[in-house]
Amino acid sequence: PFMARIIWYSGFKEVKKKDWEKATDIYEVALKWDPYEGGLYYDLGKIFMERGLYNTALKYFKESEKYFDLRGLPQNLAIVYLAKGETDNAITELKRAISYQLREETMPPLYNELGNTYLKLEKYELAETAFMDALKIDPNFVMAHYGLAGTYLGQNKIEKALVELKKVVELAPDSEEARYARDAVQKIEQTKLEAQPAENDK
Incomplete structure (x- = not known):
């Protein structure tokens, strides 16, 4: 030895x-x-x-x-x-x-990876729980907010997704995730605007 x-x-x-x-x-x-x-x-x-x-x-x-x-x-x-x-x-x-893990502070990236894995499998509720577990430890963990937005979009919870996407932009405005988040917010807002006249015609 x-x-x-x-x-x-x-x-x-x-x-x-x-x-x-x-x-x-x-x-x-x-x-x-x-x-x-x-x-x-x-x-x-x-x-x-x-x-x-x-x-x-x-x-x-x-x-x-x-x-x-x-x-x-x-x-x-x-x-x-x-x-x-x-x-x-x-x-x-x-x-x-x-x-x-010995310390909670090292857990958020692992919860985030777990959430992303569930998200790929379209197991949205399990993904949501994993991302929320990350955010309980670190409320400003950008990737968990980004992942959570994905779970909400997958479940058609548009308003909740908007909150998370805007949080990504607020926390990390120069990140690649923020760029995608801005695009997603813009598309969602545009879709909502386009839907309004149709609703008013009813």
Whole structure:
């Protein structure tokens, strides 16, 4: 195990240089010295995830899980599952990642990702709950307001969506989300104006 740790450290130096292939080779040598070191499997998983090799990353993360329960593991598994389009597995891991957090302040991005995943599945009520959970912790979390607007639009709750879209513009006026929000607000307001004469003719 001691020799494995020395080799592991030399691999970490290659990771810092982003020389993924060299780091991978070094970590594989370290594993030969200690095949039960979960942290090595975890670090290899992160390297393969960084390289976009998600099936290989998943294999190493799952191997890591046998020996090592690291707080960052569920979040990285969720990223891999999302990249592979395995949304049900991603949802399970995102929930686990939230439960692994020691401080509430680190939870909003995870709730937001959970909300976005539900939103893609058109599970609007579950998405709404996830975004609201993020906003309970950080009321000014722009991405959660943006996601919440999406859930309201999906449910045809136009007035609620407008409130959230305007909040995005207020909180982050120069962001890409604000640009989309402004466009959406403009289209909604235009649609409402066009609908008025038809209503008045009744």
